[in-house]
Amino acid sequence: MASDGPRFAFKVKATDGRARTGEIAMKRGTIRTPAFMPVGTAATVKAMKPENVRATGADIILGNTYHLMLRPGAERVAKLGGLHKFMNWKRPILTDSGGYQVMSLSELRKLTEEGVEFKSHLDGSRHMLSPERSMEIQRLLGSDIVMAFDECPRADRPRDEIAASMELSMRWAKRSREGFDSGEDHAQRSALFGIQQGCLDEDLRLQSAQALKEIGFDGYAIGGLAVGEGQEAMFATLDFAPGMLPEDAPRYLMGVGKPDDLVGAVERGVDMFDCVLPTRSGRNGQAFTWNGPLNLRNARHAEDTGPLDERCHCPTCTSYSRAYLHHLQKSGEILGAMLVTEHNLSFYQQLMQAMRDAIAEGRFASFTADFHRHYRA
């Protein structure tokens, strides 16, 4: 592992309104913010070689604790030298805590103060996730940015349930901090993020932010959004939630989102994102462009010799026509998934770079106006 960098140093280089641009220096590399992190669920960013993920401009990727603990298993990954070596990605990796997926994917869950007991969706085997075990797994994986273990309730639950869930997550956040700190070697090379909960409720969000600040984290995630509440409700929450978190730490909006979600969230002070959308859509033939998404399966692309996006400079747009990509999708060819995924990830990174440049140059408002003039969601 590279070790010349600091453990974790966040620097805001410029602000424009509430939008910020800067960088996070870590031992395995520097992360330019606002940052989009491609999702590498099962130790692979689907349909991409790691060197091509890097070539899109990604500084960091995300790995899923829930998936990796079940297959191939955290202890096995550790035995094989850690997640970076296993999957051939040398730069920073953020791992989630497993809290979200264990509630959405596993079977026969039992939630207690201690943690969550569940059965694997793969083979029915029994497992336990708790703050301590989540920290241990993320340490075994060799994660650079570790996420606190939390519970993520649906936004349509009664307020008292949401409050109780948030309070549980804050007790778990404290146990996560202690668990993380007890892994000494790993704690000296990596960072821990807390996760703000409270759904759409301003008071609960504030209580959560205060609890997290009291514990102290390297960065702060905004959890519990992008779970079906809609863009309007999400933006309404982002009008107050980021400002409750420390100015001098990165703010990470988990699981977001569509290109227009990213623009609106950066506008509201968010620094980091992850989402499966560019990769999952790429496999289904949905491409993102500066004019909005397009579906390559549509027959109107069958004889279109133009690229996916005239402004995009990714390898797909410079070498392949929409007609060819349409053909690959219609034929169910793996290369179709590869090329559209590569374009989508490149487009997302070009969007992030355009936002970083606009903020640095103090023209973010004109950037967003221009974006919305062309982009048809």
Next chain:
Amino acid sequence: MASDGPRFAFKVKATDGRARTGEIAMKRGTIRTPAFMPVGTAATVKAMKPENVRATGADIILGNTYHLMLRPGAERVAKLGGLHKFMNWKRPILTDSGGYQVMSLSELRKLTEEGVEFKSHLDGSRHMLSPERSMEIQRLLGSDIVMAFDECPRADRPRDEIAASMELSMRWAKRSREGFDSGEDHAQRSALFGIQQGCLDEDLRLQSAQALKEIGFDGYAIGGLAVGEGQEAMFATLDFAPGMLPEDAPRYLMGVGKPDDLVGAVERGVDMFDCVLPTRSGRNGQAFTWNGPLNLRNARHAEDTGPLDERCHCPTCTSYSRAYLHHLQKSGEILGAMLVTEHNLSFYQQLMQAMRDAIAEGRFASFTADFHRHYRA
């Protein structure tokens, strides 16, 4: 298109026993022989980017007339600038005639002297393939090496059926020659190969070879093998079939094969091969190595930190462990198909290069002895 090379110039540079090494110079590039051609059925070598196919060492790839005429359609490919531009492969492409696939894949076939009427396996639409239409399609695709339209009977049919089929194929070969020559511009930039038939029968093979030589072709394929007769019967046929074909033209064994098939066929004077095995196996987790094939799904690879093959210098073997490839296969990840396909194609090209070197240096017998000492089929 590059146009500085000759239309088609085959030169044998060295022989060792019956094995030969040389090169075919064409306008789009030079093909080193013995050559293995990866199969790009539907305008893509499955799970590979074209630049990575080239990086494995491939000088030429194969496209399938049957698949391409049905989807996206030969006229559409022509309208879009030809197959090379469509799929972003700039070097030579050999297209088969569609004769083999129309018999193995299509529905409701009707075979007459004129050609074959059939229904598409994709949508039931009606089509006709004849020597003239096959030449037209291959011209529309922009093929560099065009194959004569033939019929390929099963080796277990009665001798009189096999003889009648071979005679039909020879009449079709003459019509193919005429059809090819009538496409003037294309005929001046590309080459036409005839296909010897006659199954395992030495007399029929000789009659077929004589008929083809009388018509005259740039190269000669050995058809109707590798269709279930077994390696022993195939090698017995290859003990006499290649010698019936002109010394000064390349000999192409269609649809072959496993690594040990290639070694045995080169030993018997074959210069060119194509086969779906390295690509299809790659998608199923079967990897080829100098020690034989191995199945990555096998649990014994789960914690194996070694590469697929110690001697292989492909990107997969230099960057990934068997344990990781096992994980990708078990998880059904696209990257698993990508990495093992790339290894298999690289291994096949390394095998061809090793054979070319051994022949050039007059040590092919010791090469084959060494190969068989390590390779466990």
